[in-house]
Structure formats: structure tokens, C-alpha cells
Amino acid sequence: MNRVAPGLARLLATCGALAASLLPHLGHLPAWASAAVAGAMLWRLAAEQRGWALPPRALRLLAALAATIGVLAGYRTLNGLDAGTALLALMAGLKLTETRAPRDHAVLVFIGYFMCIAALLYEQSFVRLAYALLVAWLLTAALARVHRPVEANTPVRPFRLAAHTLALGVPLAAVLFLFVPRLEGRFWAVPPHGAHTTGIDEELNPGDVAELSQSEDPAFRVWFTGAAPPAEQLYFRVLVLEDFDGRRWRRVRTAEDARPPEVVAAGPAVDYRVALEPTQRDWLPGLDTVIGWPAGFVARGRGGQLVYFDRAILERRPVTTRITYQLRSAPAAQVMPSRLPEDLRARDLAPLPTGSAPRARALALRLYAQARAPRAYIERVLKLFATEPFSYTLAPRRLGAQPIDEFLFDTREGFCEHYASAFTALMRLAGIPARVVVGYQGGDFNSYGGYLLVRQSHAHAWSEVWLEGEGWTRIDPTAAVAPERVRRGQLGADVAGEDAAERLFADLAWLRGLRAAWDATRTAWYEHIVSFDPDSQARLLKALGLDSYGWQGLAIALAAGFALAALGLGVWLAWELRPARPDRVQAAWLRVCARLAAQGLARGAAEGPLDFAARVATARPALAGPFGQVAAAYVAARYLPPAGGERERFLAVARGFAAALARG
Amino acid sequence: MRAPGPLRRRWAALRRAASERVVEWSRRRHGPDLGVVTIGRRRVYILPTQLGAGYAALLFAMLLGGLNYGNNLALAFTFVLAAGGWVAMHQCHRNLAGLRLAPAGTRAPYAGDPAEFSFALSSAYARNDLVLSAAGGAAPPASVGAGSATTVSVLAPTTRRGRVPLGRLRIESTFPLGLFRAWTWVHPELECLVYPRPAPRDREGPPPAIEAGSAHDGRARGEEDFAGLRAFRDGDPPRRIAWKAWARGGELVVKQFVGAARAPVVLYLADAPGRDLEARLARLARWVVDAEERGDRYGVRLEARETGPGTGLAHRNRCLAQLATYKLAAGA
Numbered sequence: 004m005n006r007v008a009p010g011l012a013r014l015l016a017t018c019g020a021l022a023a024s025l026l027p028h029l030g031h032l033p034a035w036a037s038a039a040v041a042g043a044m045l046w047r048l049a050a051e052q053r054g055w056a057l058p059p060r061a062l063r064l065l066a067a068l069a070a071t072i073g074v075l076a077g078y079r080t081l082n083g084l085d086a087g088t089a090l091l092a093l094m095a096g097l098k099l100t101e102t103r104a105p106r107d108h109a110v111l112v113f114i115g116y117f118m119c120i121a122a123l124l125y126e127q128s129f130v131r132l133a134y135a136l137l138v139a140w141l142l143t144a145a146l147a148r149v150h151r152p153v154e155a156n157t158p159v160r161p162f163r164l165a166a167h168t169l170a171l172g173v174p175l176a177a178v179l180f181l182f183v184p185r186l187e188g189r190f191w192a193v194p195p196h197g198a199h200t201t202g203i204d205e206e207l208n209p210g211d212v213a214e215l216s217q218s219e220d221p222a223f224r225v226w227f228t229g230a231a232p233p234a235e236q237l238y239f240r241v242l243v244l245e246d247f248d249g250r251r252w253r254r255v256r257t258a259e260d261a262r263p264p265e266v267v268a269a270g271p272a273v274d275y276r277v278a279l280e281p282t283q284r285d286w287l288p289g290l291d292t293v294i295g296w297p298a299g300f301v302a303r304g305r306g307g308q309l310v311y312f313d314r315a316i317l318e319r320r321p322v323t324t325r326i327t328y329q330l331r332s333a334p335a336a337q338v339m340p341s342r343l344p345e346d347l348r349a350r351d352l353a354p355l356p357t358g359s360a361p362r363a364r365a366l367a368l369r370l371y372a373q374a375r376a377p378r379a380y381i382e383r384v385l386k387l388f389a390t391e392p393f394s395y396t397l398a399p400r401r402l403g404a405q406p407i408d409e410f411l412f413d414t415r416e417g418f419c420e421h422y423a424s425a426f427t428a429l430m431r432l433a434g435i436p437a438r439v440v441v442g443y444q445g446g447d448f449n450s451y452g453g454y455l456l457v458r459q460s461h462a463h464a465w466s467e468v469w470l471e472g473e474g475w476t477r478i479d480p481t482a483a484v485a486p487e488r489v490r491r492g493q494l495g496a497d498v499a500g501e502d503a504a505e506r507l508f509a510d511l512a513w514l515r516g517l518r519a520a521w522d523a524t525r526t527a528w529y530e531h532i533v534s535f536d537p538d539s540q541a542r543l544l545k546a547l548g549l550d551s552y553g554w555q556g557l558a559i560a561l562a563a564g565f566a567l568a569a570l571g572l573g574v575w576l577a578w579e580l581r582p583a584r585p586d587r588v589q590a591a592w593l594r595v596c597a598r599l600a601a602q603g604l605a606r607g608a609a610e611g612p613l614d615f616a617a618r619v620a621t622a623r624p625a626l627a628g629p630f631g632q633v634a635a636a637y638v639a640a641r642y643l644p645p646a647g648g649e650r651e652r653f654l655a656v657a658r659g660f661a662a663a664l665a666r667g
Numbered sequence: 668m669r670a671p672g673p674l675r676r677r678w679a680a681l682r683r684a685a686s687e688r689v690v691e692w693s694r695r696r697h698g699p700d701l702g703v704v705t706i707g708r709r710r711v712y713i714l715p716t717q718l719g720a721g722y723a724a725l726l727f728a729m730l731l732g733g734l735n736y737g738n739n740l741a742l743a744f745t746f747v748l749a750a751g752g753w754v755a756m757h758q759c760h761r762n763l764a765g766l767r768l769a770p771a772g773t774r775a776p777y778a779g780d781p782a783e784f785s786f787a788l789s790s791a792y793a794r795n796d797l798v799l800s801a802a803g804g805a806a807p808p809a810s811v812g813a814g815s816a817t818t819v820s821v822l823a824p825t826t827r828r829g830r831v832p833l834g835r836l837r838i839e840s841t842f843p844l845g846l847f848r849a850w851t852w853v854h855p856e857l858e859c860l861v862y863p864r865p866a867p868r869d870r871e872g873p874p875p876a877i878e879a880g881s882a883h884d885g886r887a888r889g890e891e892d893f894a895g896l897r898a899f900r901d902g903d904p905p906r907r908i909a910w911k912a913w914a915r916g917g918e919l920v921v922k923q924f925v926g927a928a929r930a931p932v933v934l935y936l937a938d939a940p941g942r943d944l945e946a947r948l949a950r951l952a953r954w955v956v957d958a959e960e961r962g963d964r965y966g967v968r969l970e971a972r973e974t975g976p977g978t979g980l981a982h983r984n985r986c987l988a989q990l991a992t993y994k995l996a997a998g999a
Contacts, residue, residue: 109721324738580793609818
């Protein structure tokens with residue numbers, strides 16, 4: 004095996020670790036930036052092997068300028084996580100082109116550490132942290148390789164050294180993690196990054212959706228304090244859409260909407276906790292109807308304040324990190340049964356634009372004439388959906404200029420949005436205050452974690468009508484067409500194909516179990532590690548009996564933990580670095596040497612046995628023969644290839660010599 | 668290169684003075700280090716290197732970022748790195764504490780060449796990347812295996828014959844990551860002889876005694892002719908001992924050579940021409956070296972003191988040592 008030149012070995016180690024740290028960013032770095040960094044790495048490695056000259060300073064400055072302009076052009080800023088990461092990655096590539104000294108390597112390693120942190124700011128999954136720690140190990144090994152003498156490094160030694168150093172630090176890291184006080188708030192504002200919103204949009208436009216994507220991403224998880232409500236009550240309200248232009252439903256916001264609902268006859272209440280994935284939006288899903296929340300609860304440190312907005316709840320600002328909150332709902336509550344305020348009535352009875360949906364108008368008039376009462380009219384419309392050939396599909400045909408009419412009379416296929424939209428329009432055309440509500444319906448109960456997992460694919464739209472004496476009443480027209488959708492709370496493929504899908508999944512029950520277990524693990528991770536906050540610290544201090552000291556409790560715990568970690572490290576190092584026990588040969592040799600030392604013939608610290616024997620022979624010719632034999636036997640027993648019996652022979656010789664020496 | 672400004676010069680002088688004071692303080696604290704020194708943990712000093720300071724700044728930035736984003740994983744990552752740095756500090760300190768250092772002889776140079784002070788570093792457990800340095804320069808980094816010893820040589824510059832002291836010795840290491848530098852000062856109070864540098868060979872003739880007395884029989888390098896073995900006698904030079912024969916379990920025997928017996932030559936200082944004592948000693952040193960190279964039996968006489976006659980490197984060194992210490996001015 005031919006050895007890699009030390010300079011190349013160092014570069015390989017540093018480049019490899021740096022590349023590993025950049026890997027999680029490939030998804031959002033511009034392609035040209037990734038290519039530039041990869042190119043710089045390959046070029047530098049080739050330059051090292053071929054002995055090419057590194058580029059002159061002017062060229063490097065020019066490249067730095069170009070990189071900065073490139074990032075500015077792409078992101079319109081140098082600030083923020085995306086642009087910052089891109090810029091840093093490019094600078095690492097540039098730094099490579101001048102990397103020679105250990106210092107340059109150290110800069111690259113430091114950039115690598117920063118890249119790991121940035122990757123964790125993007126995503127806080129267990130896998131990300133594990134990967135970041137792996138990369139930290141590689142980077143630290145590169146650091147060790149660069150800062151140790153060339154001859155001290157074998158290919159693997161730096162890796163062992165770095166693993167050792169980092170692993171010994173884990174207890175202290177755990178202490179720091181548990182007891183370093185967390186911040187209630189921020190030092191500086193964090194610009195939102197990668198604002199890709201998922202799930203629910205602020206408007207509904209069924210006609211333009213050709214295919215609904217079925218994202219299995221979790222939207223939120225719910226822990227019920229008691230038993231979970233039955234599946235048909237699992238309507239999580241998010242937004243109310245009231246403004247209809249004949250095609251699109253939009254959200255209307257007025258200050259008056261921010262008021263608690265008039266709830267009467269609440270019925271049994273359900274307490275639960277929600278852990279919401281970041282949405283970049285200001286709404287929080289809550290089980291219909293939310294009737295309250297603990298005072299001063301909610302997402303500590305966000306400084307947020309919850310408000311009711313048409314019985315949906317809103318935060319004061321977008322949810323950019325995973326948050327948890329506690330709510331109380333009454334699924335069977337009656338809301339505003341006696342009276343609908345005029346402003347709401349005006350909004351929810353707003354006439355459809357003139358000229359839109361003429362056939363639907365006629366249908367509404369005809370059906371209402373037959374029904375004569377709102378309740379009966381609703382029943383007729385639902386019956387229409389159930390008996391006429393309406394079908395449920397996630398890939399409906401697009402609708403043209405009259406989406407309501409086309410859906411009701413021509414295509415007759417669609418998903419919840421189509422039905423909710425058409426139904427609500429028919430209600431308004433008949434003079435019944437109605438609106439579209441979007442949210443989530445159903446969820447997968449995870450028996451490992453004891454929570455309900457609501458995915459983006461559980462997103463749903465339904466309708467709400469106001470009935471005299473009953474108040475706001477939820478009507479889910481989709482249930483008339485695809486009762487499965489509501490009962491199972493799953494967004495299936497089209498209804499016909501659902502049986503097949505169900506059978507497939509039954510066969511893969513173990514797979515589903517595995518998925519549930521994985522999600523439970525992930526959730527526990529989020530619950531206990533990612534969401535570890537001042538409250539968790541307070542609970543921990545309470546468990547340790549330090550809660551009565553206030554903030555000093557943290558300091559005490561931190562100091563005690565540090566002392567324990569230091570003690571542990573000291574004990575470990577003492578054990579690890581304990582002197583090797585001399586073996587019998589070594590011990591006998593040391594005994595002989597000690598006896599000679601007692602007679603004024605001390606062996607020098609660096610004196611080999613044969614040199615020592617020569618010196619003894621010079622100083623005490625009488626001992627030359629006997630001690631020469633001892634030394635020769637020692638050398639044979641310890642250093643020469645074993646042929647058998649050397650150890651025993653040496654021990655015998657040494658014993659005899661020591662006895663003779665004692666006799667004088 | 669630009670000459671350093673006065674401010675910079677003064678700053679450098681200030682730093683030098685401060686460092687001298689610290690060294691003096693440490694010397695008072697530990698006393699002179701005679702014989703074998705064990706580096707106690709109380710005399711191992713440790714400070715972060717520039718890299719270590721950079722690392723700390725990096726961690727601080729990461730901590731602020733993690734706290735600001737309320738990102739627990741970023742914090743956990745930062746804490747793992749911080750704890751790693753802390754462990755590295757302990758490892759760096761442990762790498763020196765308890766190390767044993769024993770003087771392992773000196774090798775006398777000719778004046779102008781560096782004197783070599785050897786030390787045996789030994790340890791019960793493995794030590795890494797130890798750098799020994801003295802005023803004259805640093806030895807390449809050395810490592811010590813568990814339970815074994817390594818010899819490291821430090822060079823000290825010399826200018827003239829006599830004795831050159833080894834000032835303080837500095838042992839340092841940045842093991843394992845280069846984030847910290849642990850070091851200690853040792854004051855071994857060692858001296859090394861410095862032989863006079865032999866005068867150039869071709870300027871003056873050979874010493875008259877050799878010209879007159881020696882009858883070259885064509886065997887200038889008598890040691891090359893092996894004549895046989897005889898039993899070891901006290902005073903035989905160790906390098907003549909037949910170690911191979913002895914290691915096979917036999918007696919101590921000495922190799923004998925023909926041509927070693929020749930009419931002895933005595934080299935007198937008085938024979939060296941010139942007035943300058945140093946120049947004459949240098950001439951004498953040249954004669955000694957040449958006589959040894961030829962394999963003559965020779966001796967040196969300086970006024971009343973005489974060495975020899977004899978032969979062999981040990982004898983040559985005895986003669987050169989006599990030259991080195993002759994009429995040494997105080998403090999040389």
C-alpha cells in the first residue's frame with residue numbers, strides 16, 4: 004500500500020468533513036453554488052497531488068466578489084439563514100483555494116461546524132442531530148490531524164482521538180443542555196426562512212385544482228386528557244372563508260371578528276394539548292368548538308396572545324417553530340342559537356355575483372320551494388348529492404367559467420372543497436346564512452404515543468349554516484357522497500378504489516405499526532428534546548428539589564452537574580491512564596536493577612539492558628559475567644522473537660543473580 | 668520587510684520582560700531541577716492557543732444563535748463541542764503532568780556547533796506530541812509510549828570552547844486538538860563541554876613530535892585489522908567488547924586488533940605555533956583529531972597536566988576535554 008502524502012491526507016480529511024457538513028444544505032443551496040464549492044474541492048485536491056500553484060490573491064478577491072454578487076442576486080439579501088448559508092458555503096470553497104497552513108484548515112473546520120448548526124436551524128429532527136454529531140466528529144478529526152505532527156498521524160488515529168475527546172464530553176454536554184437557562188424571547192429578530200406553507204391555504208378555489216396532493220407530513224398531534232372523541236366529531240377548525248366571488252372563497256378579517264363565541268349548552272368538554280408543526284401562518288387548529296384555554300398558557304417565550312376569530316383561534320404572529328398549546332373544546336356546543344348579529348348575517352348571506360351560477364339559482368329556488376324550511380332544504384340538497392351520480396375523487400376535471408354550475412350539473416366529481424363550496428353557495432342562494440370552514444378532519448391514533456396524529460392529508464373543508472334556534476350548525480356535504488371519508492377520517496383515493504387500498508394496508512399491518520412506532524419516537528423526541536423550554540427546566544428543578552431557589556436553582560444544578568462531570572472525567576482519565584502493570588519478566592528485571600542501584604549501580608533512565616550491562620561490567624568486573632547473563636536473558640525474553648522458554652530461563656537467572664547479590 | 672515601529676518594539680520588550688519575570692517566578696517556585704524530574708501537575712501551565720480562542724468565540728456565537736432561535740438541537744450541538752473542548756483541555760494538561768525527565772548525557776560539540784543535551788522522557792502511560800525547546804531551538808515533537816522512555820535531544824548554540832550551560836528547558840504540547848497549549852519550565856542546571864574547534868588542516872604542518880617519531884608502516888588505520896579475541900579486562904573500552912558473542916550466552920570477550928600498538932606521541936601545547944592561546948589550542952585539537960584518525964597512540968600535555976597516552980574515541984574526548992577546560996576564564 005502506498006502511503007498518501009501528509010499534505011494530501013490533511014486536505015482529504017478537511018474536504019471530506021466539510022463536504023459532509025454541506026450535504027444537508029444541498030436541497031436549498033443554489034445549484035451553481037454547490038457546483039462551485041464541489042469544483043473548488045476537487046481542484047484543490049488535484050492541485051495538491053499535481054503540485055499546481057494556488058491562484059493569486061487578486062483572482063481570489065475577484066472570485067469572492069463574484070460569489071457575493073451571485074448570492075445577492077439570488078436572494079436579494081446577504082442576511083437570513085438561506086443567504087447566509089449560501090455565502091458561507093461559497094466562502095469555504097474560496098478559502099480552500101488558498102488553504103495551506105493549519106490555520107486555513109481550522110477556518111474550514113469552523114465553517115463546517117457552522118454549517119451543522121445551520122442544518123439544525125432548518126430542521127430539528129433526530130436524524131439531523133445524529134448526522135450533525137457525525138459530521139462534528141469528522142471535523143474534529145480533521146482538526147486533530149492538522150494540529151498534530153505528521154508522524155503522529157496514521158490514517159485512523161485522528162478519528163479515534165476525536166471520538167474519544169467528544170465522547171468523554173457527553174456527560175458535561177448533557178448537564179449544560181439540562182441546566183443552561185433558556186431565553187424567554189430573542190436577542191434579535193429572526194427573519195422567516197423558506198416560507199413554504201403547507202396544508203391549508205387562506206383561500207379555496209376548487210375549480211382550479213386539478214389534483215390534490217396527498218402529503219403524509221404531520222400537521223399536528225393531539226393528546227386528549229380523557230378519552231378521545233369519536234371520529235365523526237374530530238373536526239379541527241382552522242379558518243372561516245366567507246367572501247365568495249363565484250369562483251373563490253376568501254378569508255375576511257375584521258376587528259369585530261376577534262371576540263369569544265356565544266356558547267350556550269356547551270355539553271361535555273374535552274381537554275387536550277396540541278403540538279403544531281410550523282405553518283408560517285397565524286392560525287392554530289382547535290377542535291370545534293374551542294371554549295377556552297388556561298390563562299397565560301400557550302407557547303411560552305413567543306409572547307403571543309390568542310384571539311377568537313369566528314371561533315377559529317389566531318396567534319398574533321406566524322408559527323415558525325413547533326409549538327404546543329392547551330385547549331378546551333365542547334364538540335356538541337350550540338353557538339349563537341338565538342340571534343345572528345347583523346354584520347355576520349350580511350356577510351354570510353352576501354349574494355353571489357350577478358350572472359354567476361344561473362342553473363344553481365334555479366335549482367335552489369326549486370328545492371326550497373319544495374322544502375319550505377331551512378332544515379328540510381338542507382336535507383334535500385344532501386340527498387341530491389347522495390342520490391344523483393356525484394362521486395368523490397382527488398383528481399377531478401378542471402372547471403370553467405361557471406364552476407358551481409359545472410360541478411353541480413356537468414362534472415359531478417370532486418373532493419371536499421367542491422362539495423363544501425357548492426353546498427354553501429346553494430345555502431346562500433336559498434337565503435340561509437352559510438360559510439365554508441377549512442380545517443382538518445380525523446387523524447391516526449398512535450397507540451405507542453397515545454396521541455392523535457393529524458396529517459396534511461387530513462385537511463378538509465366543510466360548511467356551516469346558521470339555523471334559527473340551533474345556531475351555527477356544521478354540515479359536511481362530503482359525508483353525503485363519501486361517508487368513508489368522514490368515518491375513517493382518511494383522505495382516500497376515489498371511493499371505488501378504497502377497498503383495494505384497505506386490503507393492501509391490512510396486509511401491511513406491520514408496516515403501519517412500524518410507521519406508528521417511528522412517529523411515536525419522533526414525537527417523544529420533539530416533546531422532550533426539541534421542546535425543552537424554561538417550563539421543562541422548572542419541572543426538572545422541582546424533581547430535583549431545587550425549585551424553591553428560583554433562578555439560583557439552575558445555577559446550583561449547573562455547578563453541581565459540572566462538578567460531577569469533572570469528577571467523572573478525572574476518574575475516567577485516571578483509570579484510562581493508569582500505569583501499565585509490569586509483567587513478571589519486567590518486575591524481575593526491575594528488582595535486579597533495584598538491587599544493583601542499592602550497590603551504587605543505578606540504571607540510567609534511557610539506558611538499555613545491554614548498555615547497562617556494559618557499564619556494570621566496566622564498573623564491577625566481578626559482576627560482568629553473571630549480570631551479562633541476566634541482561635542477555637532479559638533481552639531474549641523481552642525483545643527477541645520467542646522460541647519458547649525464554650521467560651522461564653530469564654526468571655531463573657534473575658532469581659539466582661539476586662540471591663548471589665544478596666549473599667554479597 | 669518593514670522594520671518594526673518603536674511602539675511594537677517596546678511592546679515586544681515589555682512582553683519579553685514579563686515572560687522573563689514569569690519564568691523567574693516559576694523557577695523560584697519549583698527550585699532547581701537536579702537529576703530526574705517528575706513534572707508535578709502544579710507546575711504544568713495551560714492556556715488556550717489562538718486556535719482555542721477562535722474556537723471559544725465560535726462556540727459563543729453558536730450559543731447566542733441557538734438561544735436566539737430557541738433551537739434546542741443547535742444548543743445541544745454547541746454543548747457537545749464545548750464539552751469536547753473542555754475534555755481536550757484536561758487531556759492536554761494530563762499529557763504533561765506526571766511526565767519524568769532525566770538528563771541522558773550531553774554530546775560535546777566543537778565550538779560553533781550546537782551542543783546537544785539529551786533527555787530521557789519516560790512515563791507510565793502514553794504521552795503525545797511533546798516539544799522540548801531551549802533558548803537555542805526546539806527539538807522535533809516526540810511521543811512516549813506507555814511504560815517506556817524516549818530520548819530527545821535539545822540543541823544549544825555555542826560560540827567558543829569551554830562550558831555552555833543549558834538555560835531553562837521548556838516542555839510543551841498542544842495535544843490533542845491544538846486548542847490548548849500546556850507547558851512547563853524545567854531548570855536542569857546542565858552544562859556541556861565545548862571542544863575547541865580544530866584548526867584547518869592545511870595551514871600549518873603536523874606537530875613536530877609526530878613528524879619525527881612516527882614510522883608509518885603503511886597501516887594507518889590499525890583498527891581495521893582484526894587479530895582475535897581475548898578475555899575482558901578492566902579498562903577495556905566497551906566498544907571493543909564482542910557483544911554478539913556475549914549475547915549468545917558466552918563470556919565477555921574483547922576484540923583485538925593489530926596495529927594498535929605503536930610508539931606513543933605526546934602533543935605539547937608548546938609545540939603549537941602562534942601567540943594566541945585559543946589559536947594554539949585549536950591547532951592542538953587538530954593534532955589530536957588527526958592522531959586519532961590515524962590510529963596513533965597519543966597523549967596531550969598542557970603545562971603540568973598530561974592525558975594519555977592512549978587511543979580510541981574516549982581517549983580522544985578526554986584529551987579534547989582537557990583542551991576545552993584549559994585556563995578557562997571565569998564565566999566562560
